[in-house]
Amino acid sequence: MTNGAVPLTQSIAWKALLEHYEAVKGLHMRDLFAKDPGRGARLVCEAQGIYLDYSKNRLTDDTMRLLLDLADAAGLRVAIDAMFRGEKLNVTEHRAVLHVALRAPAGAAIRVDGENVVPKVQAVIEKMAGFANLVRSGQWKGHTGKRIRTVVNIGIGGSDLGPVMAYEALRAYSDRALTVRFVSNVDATDIAESTRDLDPAETLFLICSKTFTTQETLTNAQTARAWCLQALKNDAAVARHFVAVSTNAGEVEKFGIDPANMFEFWDWVGGRYSLPSAIGLSLMVAIGPERFREMLAGYHAMDEHFRTAPFDKNLPVLLGLIGLWYGNFFGAESHAILPYDHYLGRLSAYLQQLDMESNGKRVDRGGSVVNYQTGPVIWGQPGTNGQHAFYQLIHQGTKLIPCDFIGFCRSLNPMGQHHDLLASNLFAQTEALAFGKTAAEVEAEGVTPALVSHRTFPGNHPTNTILVEELTPEMLGKLIALYEHKVFVQGTVWRINSFDQWGVELGKVLAKRITPELTSGTDPDLRHDSSTNELIRRYRRFRRMG
Ligand code: G6Q
16 A cells, blocks of 8 residues: 555655655745735645645645655555455554445445444444434433433543533534533542532433443443442432443443443544544434434535545645655644634534544654654634734744644634634634744834844745634544544655554553552552652652542
8 A cells, every 4th residue: 555665764755755745845935925926826735625725734745746746656646545445454453444334325335354344334324313312302300300400421532522522513503501610630620510410310421432342431331330320229229310322232231221322433433533423412412313314414415525536626635745744854743723713612622532542653664664744733722812822932932833724714603803803813823923023024013123133024925724614523534534634645645554553552551550559558669761660659658549
């Protein structure tokens, strides 16, 4: 699938980019725009209701041509087809990578080990819809006969970040008679604060865990069970107040949840790609099956765009290649995601996991250490709040931070001038970042000479602008799939496995070793390094017993 024989940095396409970088690295966007009045209308890509303006980047038409050559040389087309065909691209876990099957329409055929998985995906969506309708209509009663008012999703990582992000994003479409809360942290404060004002008789817990062995989730689930049974005083209540989403029916049953109340998904769905699976159940309860299906249709439309559009008009390919240009050639280490929509307050955190867990890899698929940068640090906050906090560093700091600005033409809460002010801020920021303010311009404003350098903005800070008409469930699906596939594009060029997460697995094992050393009644024989040993001893001295 990749040209494994030639090291990436020795490949013709890479070397051509390196040479080109030397020629264009000094160019300023001020000059690029001045010399080319058509640039802002030409370096754009519009598809699936998404307008991507990538003209405010430190690149030329030649850069794009060379980046597209790199994608071709990386075998991107073959890799995309292999993913959609269900090949086991996750080589270290020997698994297919088929989140695209979760949103394939009924009637499609996508095979894993010879089995068409689309019918079973559709069957789970049907089962979820039946359940969501019962809860939404009040027909699903708690143990004492009361209707459910609050749904608490217990899960962590991929079993939390997607649902919480999408629930916040689609709040405008949700049933306000129901509230959904999310508990993820093993810190008891999370579940204590999330349940303190709730009535157990009106609360339904969704225990979401692909493996159903994750310490944080199971600990929270046990605590929730105890909280519920303390009030309802009957084990039979579990059946009305606990539902599971998992790939592991055996562990679900051991926990005491009736397998009839379990919603299934499969090992070919990575945790961070699982929102469109049964992991999205809390979201479906909130917005209803129809809206959830609209979101799935949006995902699918972007999947098809990615699979079929020529690379120079392919949104995920363009975003992926432009990101790589900065990471691998300009040495940028991070990438900011800045949504100008309050509903997307959790989008950056969601994309942080998607990208950093997928492409935070130091060896290629064959296990050799790579000699080039892979995934960047992804971070961000919604605008305009970020402008009053960290944008300073982007404008005038010493680091190059490419940014994605995401905005909408219409607000879901049209009130007075709010939305025009929000949009003006977005456009003004990308303009200021690109063009800056020269010392001459500052002087012309009559600024005292001592302050001129302080008030000069170098500009030439790259941004992509993603402009969309309105935030809908369908559009949210498209935006998430856009970033999923961007990550795929980069991972393919970097020759890494974007679909395993051994670093997460490490964390799951390490803490389990230390817990008994913190709690044992007798002094444990500590065999860590001297720092860890001292920390454990100090903790034991001061911890609350019992
Ligand atoms: C995601 C990761 C990780 C995972 C959590 C929860 O891709 O694998 O974030 O989702 O560790 O795992 P479980 O769903 O198995 O509890």
